[in-house]
Amino acid sequence: MFSHGFTLGKDSPAASRICKQLAREGIGMLRFDNLGLGDSGGDWGDGSFSHKVADTAQAVRSMNESGREVRLLVGHSFGGAAVIAAAHELDSVRAVVSIGAPYEPSHVEHHYDALMERIFADGEAPFLMGGKALTLRRDFIEDVHAADLREQIRTLHRALLVMHSPTDNMVGIENASEIFRTARHPRSFVSLEGADHLLTGRNQAKRAARIISAWADPYLADG
Template sequence: MMATEKNTKVEFDGALGERLAAALSWPNGKTRGFAIFAHCFSCSKDFVASRRIANALTDHGFAVLRFDFTGLGRSGGDFSDTNFSTNTQDLIAAANWLSENYDAPSLLVGHSLGGAAVLAAAPEIPSLKAVATIAAPADAEHILNQFTCSVDDIEANGEGQVDLGGRPFTIKKQFLDDVRAFDLPAQIAKFRGALLVLHSPVDNSVGIENAERIFKAAKHPKSFISLDDADHLLTKLEHASYAAEVISAWADRYIPAQAQKTQTEGNVVAAESGEGKYHLHVDASGHQLTIDEPLSAGGTDRGPTPYDLLAAALGGCTTLTLRMYADRKKWSVTHIQTRVEHAKHHADDCAVCGEGHEGRIDVFTRHITIEGDLDTEQRRRMLEIADKCPVHKTLEKSSAIVTSLVE
């Protein structure tokens, strides 16, 4: 997918039904994959570290969704009604929104308690290939150590006001109950993708021992990077930039550029691979194919010929058209197969070519096998439907081919 603008403001429904404010940052070229960034709870999607990391990821080909959790930043809702579980569900809602509107995310990045949230959400998002955390606590209950008021007072009064990063927040007792019950190490152990843990040894808010606990709970592949003298919020630009570049370079290994995918059907690129005289690499709307010529023609025979692919398109379209029709009619069809033969005949010798053809002509012969409980009339109708296959119609009609030379 080619980006039409660098940043797009979007909204989606969070775990509690509130509208969450988000920004979708696009790369300059083709999108290799989608990532989600979860900010620390005393920050927002527009915090300097959030923007810096998103920009670095877009430089590496990722489209990055940053959003404000329920009740934070520009998102709707009351933070006092949230807890660690709802924040985790907000992340899953973000992943679902990406899947429905663009493509499923392959990378999650989380900062501070946002890092704990991505660790908790990761096993619930099947598309993920990699997760990176920055200064993340090893358990959700760690946030209770940051409260400026007494936890006992919150339990006694049902709620209390706390200071997080210089900002006041109202915390209810249900928040305490939720973080105490949440088993984050168990969630970490469930994730089967790659994990990168970034942490500063001088972090005074979330100690370096948390990185060790996360690392031990995780399965391989896993990596650790020290952020040296960085503070918890990465307030210095050079620290945020370093973390961003490390994450981006690390992600390249697990989500390589050649895995990039486009959403647009009908975009095909065929390029010489350098692996043989006629061997080509093909990107067909994000799907990787190979084209080659047989050994007798000077090729390496490691892929179908262009005419083989043309025949495959006809056979595939025929089979799919018949399946769609049978399903719509609710007919008992258990299996459909189309075998296509391609040959060139002289028009004068071609019994099925009809009038108006001269010289040699391409003839595609289809042999269709339909298994199922169909009567004679149903089989006759299926044969008629085969001729309504879109590729069949394209091959029978004239097509316009417009060619330009790219400078």
């Protein structure tokens, strides 16, 4: 299962390229658009970090019930935080991968800090992100501010692979360091040298997928 970034959608370069390469490596991946993005209905403004976590967990349960057990969760950026949180609800999951993920979900506030005063006064404000016209509501801000991953990382009790570029200028490498320090073994850290946050450069997503495939292999095997 792959969870995309903040407003990116399932067809973003990272989501699409990583999942396609993992499929070539023999690992089938489900990716879907969260509320109000891409092919999903509804209003993005009605969502939240908690909604993203719940939707991820429900998608995994649906896959499991259909006989296609999900053992690996991969999340990019905001989605990386979501899969760490969702894994706690999913007994089938054996391994979790975070790519360019924030240590604190509230890190996304830097995208809309100039709107905070208006949102708290009016309850919502128009929000333009990546060319998408969205509505940002107070409930989202309060939810993401209340989210605390520290204990969930510490008590994950699943294999964790932390992947991050040291030159990521959207979510700094210090986030990966904090996630890794907080996590317990089995844990691994891979530096995505030369990559940008969105993994748009040539072969960046493909390289990440190949690393994920090799790392996850023992956790995906039967028995």
